[in-house]
Amino acid sequence: MKVLFFGRPADVLGRSREINLPDDATIGGVRRALAEADPAAAVLLEPSIRASVDRQITDDLTVVTNSSEVAFFSTFSGG
Secondary structure, three states: OEEEEEOHHHHHHOOEEEOOOOOOOEHHHHHHHHHHHOHHHHHHHOOOEEEEEOOEEEOOOOEOOOOOOEEEEEOOOOO
16 A cells, blocks of 8 residues: 655655555554554654545544555645
């Protein structure tokens, strides 16, 4: 699965990473797997970092597959 990063996560981790997941993986599991593989990815564990699956904002309990589009991003402000 290709995981995309935007905002602060992209500043720390680059634009994307590849990860292989079990069939019952969740967004929370993706966060933890990335953080275990790379200490810099601990940024994904911060409460301000949001996630989306297939372009829909979601929570950590959402199940994902290797064909899902997963993205992590910091909250944005602006006008």
